[in-house]
Amino acid sequence: MTTNESIKQTVEQMLRGYLDEHHFELVDIEYVKEGSNWFLRVYVDKEGGIDIDDCGRISEYLSARLDEEDPIPQAYFLEVSSPGAERPLKKPQDFAKAVGQNVFVTTYEPVDGTKEFEGLLEAFDGETLTVRHGKGKRTSVIPLAKVAGARLAIEF
Template identity: 85%
Template sequence: MNTATIKPIVEDMLKGYLDEHHIELVDIEYVKEGSNWFLRVYVDKEGGIDIDDCGRVSEYLSAKLDEKDPIPDAYFLEVSSPGAERPLKKPQDYVRAVGQNVFVTTYEPIDGKKEFEGTLEAFDGDTLTVLHSKGKKSTAVPLAKVASARLAIVF
């Protein structure tokens, strides 16, 4: 099994619980590292997620996974915050990130570059506009060309 197969199953198991507790599902990963499989669930909420929230989500999900047993492999379940460099996956993530520093990679070059770091100036649903951290130039990046995007810490 892979993340694409596991993700909708886990999303379905969590939806009601997360909605009830006003917790947002940020991302799900199912990956093999060395000889071990990891099911990682990233959650957040208004004002920030804490270790107790993560523990409750983990207990709830663990019970559901034990009940339905949809994953044939042995794995480690990890529930955590997406961290300071939160990934941007859904359109609402980009909307929320406007005005913040981001790091974006693309599938193909735009103006000769595949990496863009700077302030997310705008997002219209199809295109994000990144004001480069070094200079005053902005680049319009079509969402369809984004390979990955995340918030970026500025030092």
């Protein structure tokens, strides 16, 4: 039986060379069931932002590769898009690039008495995030190992 994780890894392997060659960044891959439908979602970006034509070219390339290799047993919808303004932060390099920006971080267990932090990512040293939050009055140092989820946050 094919697992969601193995499908995501297979899709990443299919895309890696193409994305590198065309200077795109793979942000995330999701393979999820919503209602009775399966969705394979690929989020990509590039310096200066990605447009609909870029998404179309990547979708055509990936669709052809998926048809050739047929690694997914059930029917699914393929979606290729930008990660959007509230881009997920998953890899260490994502956090490094987000320093100086507003973020929303959740943790597996409380850090400084809370599990949710929204504020300025002041620093990332590879192992910890330093987030100024609570109207800029508190600074918390969050171990990367305790981060359950993180994304850029739009400041209002």
